[in-house]
Amino acid sequence: MITDTVAEEALDKLSETRNRLLAEIRKAVVGQDEVIEELLISLLARGHCLLTGIPGLGKTLLVKTVANCLSLGFKRIQFTPDLMPADVLGSEVVDEDPGHGKLSFRFVPGPIFSQVVLADEINRTPPKTQAALLEAMEERQVTVAGETRPLDCPFFVLATQNPIELEGTYPLPEAQLDRFLLNPVIKYLPEVDEVRMVGDTTGEDRPSPQPVLSGPEIEILQSLTRQVPASESVVSYAVRLVSASRPGTSGCDPWIAERIKWGAGSRGSQALVLAAKARALLDGRPNASREDIRAMAKSALRHRIVPSFLAES
Incomplete structure (x- = not known):
């Protein structure tokens, strides 16, 4: 449980940090305040998000901006029907020593080895590849060729899915959906916000969001969340x-x-x-x-x- 002294100091600092963080995110992302808040809540709770919405609403920009403002590494995986588990997790390749001709195996990490991973259109890929990602989310480690490798900390997956009515989708099973802490829904912007967004994104000069928190600071906040x-x-x-x-x-x-x-x-x-x-x-x-x-x-x-x-x- 948070003590009174720790609580007062931590909460005062967090309140200021939250305002700075939102100000930086809003330099690049217009509107979607509720979705932004739910992403940050999921991150503080050490959970993952499943973001539902049609294409073209700025999901990639939103996640990349949040990652930049938190000083976290970012990778994007575009899920397609032909994507294989090795394309997500990584695989071993054979190297040959030029001098001696000896063969050896070398692990090439996949994009899952990042602190923030955007799994874009996860319901466009078959269940086998979906399961590989979701297992990594649950265990926070991957096993390739019999060797287990831990993932980076903090580790946050934001998966997006198109509405299941759209063609070419593989709906996630209920047991796998349950692994996501939150399921924010991204909606169309109100007209006034869309006018501002279009004006900002079609101009020459765009402000660049600056980092507000570091990885170690986020891990401290994640620990504090459990103590609330x-x-x-x-x-x-x-x-x-x-x-x-x-x-x-x-x-x-x-x-x-x-x-x-x-x-x-x-x-x-x-x-x-x-x-x-x-x-x-x-x-x-x-x-x-x-x-x-x-x-x-x-x-x-x-x-x-x-x-x-x-x-x-």
């Missing part, structure tokens, strides 16, 4: 909220039960409380509240709830 108190009543509120999504339980309304095939599991409750803690810390508050739970509920649960045929029809 959440009272028993707040945790109980989160569990009741998640239970209300489960057909067959006493807390699930019959109208909802008809429209949900199955609800969020216990990992959803964990994600909701952890995201609430990170939101409180990001806002400079010493403990998580019910308001934090309510604010994070949609992003933490929407990908964990499977609608019924009635709801989809």
Whole structure:
């Protein structure tokens, strides 16, 4: 638990840092404040994000800008139907010593070996490659040719997916969706923001965002997130909220039960409380509240709830 002295100093510094960070991100990204906040919350909670939205809304720019402002290495993987697991994780190649002609194996790391990885259009690639990425996310290490290699710290994956109605997609199985802490939805910009964005991006001079935090500083903040108190009543509120999504339980309304095939599991409750803690810390508050739970509920649960045929029809 955060002590009073540590809390006061850390929260004061974080409040100032948060304002500086948002100011730098907004130099390159117009609007999408809610999505930006959810990305930062997921990072503080040591989670990963699944960002849903149609192409052309600036997802790559957003993630790259956040990585630059946090002084983190950035790699982008464009998922396609022919992408193989080795293209993501890396592989061993054979080297020949020019002098002696001896052969040896050398590991060539894949793009997963970066601190921020944008897995673009993850539902465009077959399940085998999806599973390779998601296993690396869960274990924070990869195993190639029998050797296990740890991934960089901090490690943050932001996967994007197109709406499943679009052609050529491979929907992620529910068990794999559950590994993402949050599922922000990126929407069209309001007209006033789009006018500003178009003006900024079609001009000659564009401001360059500057780094605000370093990797070690982010790891400290990630540790602090776990120390943010959440009272028993707040945790109980989160569990009741998640239970209300489960057909067959006493807390699930019959109208909802008809429209949900199955609800969020216990990992959803964990994600909701952890995201609430990170939101409180990001806002400079010493403990998580019910308001934090309510604010994070949609992003933490929407990908964990499977609608019924009635709801989809």
